[in-house]
Amino acid sequence: MMIRAAVIGAACAGIPLTLVLVQKQQTSKDLQNNLSYYENREKQYQYMTLYYVEQDMTAGEALTEDCLAERQIQSIQDLSTMICDQKEDLVGMRLKVSLKKGTCVTADLLYEGEVVAEDERRIELNSANVPKSLKKNEFVDIRISFPNGEDYIVASHKQIYELQRDEELGVVTIQMRFSEQELLRYQAAFVDVKTYTDTSIYCLQYTGDFQTAAKEFYPVNRNVFDLMQWDPNITNRFYVDDELQRRERLEEHMKDYLLEKPVEEPSNTQEPEYESITDTSDPMDFYTQLPE
Numbered sequence: 001m002m003i004r005a006a007v008i009g010a011a012c013a014g015i016p017l018t019l020v021l022v023q024k025q026q027t028s029k030d031l032q033n034n035l036s037y038y039e040n041r042e043k044q045y046q047y048m049t050l051y052y053v054e055q056d057m058t059a060g061e062a063l064t065e066d067c068l069a070e071r072q073i074q075s076i077q078d079l080s081t082m083i084c085d086q087k088e089d090l091v092g093m094r095l096k097v098s099l100k101k102g103t104c105v106t107a108d109l110l111y112e113g114e115v116v117a118e119d120e121r122r123i124e125l126n127s128a129n130v131p132k133s134l135k136k137n138e139f140v141d142i143r144i145s146f147p148n149g150e151d152y153i154v155a156s157h158k159q160i161y162e163l164q165r166d167e168e169l170g171v172v173t174i175q176m177r178f179s180e181q182e183l184l185r186y187q188a189a190f191v192d193v194k195t196y197t198d199t200s201i202y203c204l205q206y207t208g209d210f211q212t213a214a215k216e217f218y219p220v221n222r223n224v225f226d227l228m229q230w231d232p233n234i235t236n237r238f239y240v241d242d243e244l245q246r247r248e249r250l251e252e253h254m255k256d257y258l259l260e261k262p263v264e265e266p267s268n269t270q271e272p273e274y275e276s277i278t279d280t281s282d283p284m285d286f287y288t289q290l291p292e
Contacts, residue, residue: 048073051090051105058098063090068105119180119235122161126173127190129202134174136163140203141214144189147198147257150250154189155182157206157213174203180233188220196257216240219247 050071057067068087093110128142142155155178162175178186186201193199219240220228225247228234240246 051087052102053099053105054101056099056101057095059095062092062094063105063110065091119233120177121180121183122175123178123183124173124175125186127193127201128174129200130163130172130174131203131205134160134163134203134205136160139206139209139211141206142186142189142201143204144192144201144218145199146192146196146250146254148253150253152189152218153214153216154185154201154218156216179236180231181228181237184224184228184231185216185218185220188224189218191221195259196254197259198257219243219250221247221251 050073051068052071053063053067054069055067057063065087068090070087090105090110093112096109096111099105099109125142130140134140138160139157140160141153142158143151143153145151158176158178160174160176162173164173166172189201193201216238217240220243222244225243228237
């Protein structure tokens with residue numbers, strides 16, 4: 001009886017101990033699973049450097065080393081297309097929008113180049129003779145040539161953002177940006193093409209991006225000149241010295257080349273290396289689908 005009682009007592013005492021051991025074993029297994037989960041999770045994180053501005057900045061302002069600070073972050077998302085890896089990649093870039101102090105600087109907020117003026121617009125031109133070798137992103141001067149040999153720069157150092165050729169129709173369309181004043185000067189030149197015989201507008205390529213932009217010196221007619229004096233959309237004016245006097249001399253030289261009546265399309269006087277523009281549509285249309 002005593003032996004039986006001892007066995008029963010030992011069994012009763014061992015049940016809680018067994019339960020404790022089983023519980024600890026399960027807890028240990030759960031801890032191992034959790035540890036494995038977090039270790040795998042840790043491997044998914046990417047370490048990268050985030051840059052932010054240390055002061056309020058306005059749209060168009062260029063980034064400098066002094067205005068940028070960096071912070072290390074972790075993320076399981078791929079942010080390589082948004083965040084620049086090197087601070088040197090950001091310095092000199094310009095802001096598309098104004099930023100408050102502490103705002104993260106990402107690639108979609110930046111652009112490279114000169115300040116974009118408030119009156120600058122994207123346009124299409126299909127009324128200018130363009131060289132066959134002209135390519136996208138090249139820089140050109142837009143010029144007007146008169147039958148007596150006079151030749152003027154209407155708009156200088158304009159970048160070609162898009163270029164489309166239609167070999168079947170013989171039409172070449174170029175896309176670029178014009179300021180309000182450049183737009184008016186181009187329209188004045190287009191009127192001259194319709195007013196004087198053997199007058200044409202053409203593009204002349206720059207040899208390299210490093211070249212200094214030429215100066216515009218085409219004198220517009222009196223009506224356009226007066227319009228430019230009060231046009232409220234012009235934000236950055238440039239002037240041709242003695243423009244009205246130069247215009248008077250130009251018109252005096254051209255009086256023997258006046259067309260008897262307006263024509264639908266300017267005469268075709270391009271050299272063999274140029275492609276003819278035969279489209280009879282308006283001189284330009286606003287274009288709103290260019291990449292930023």
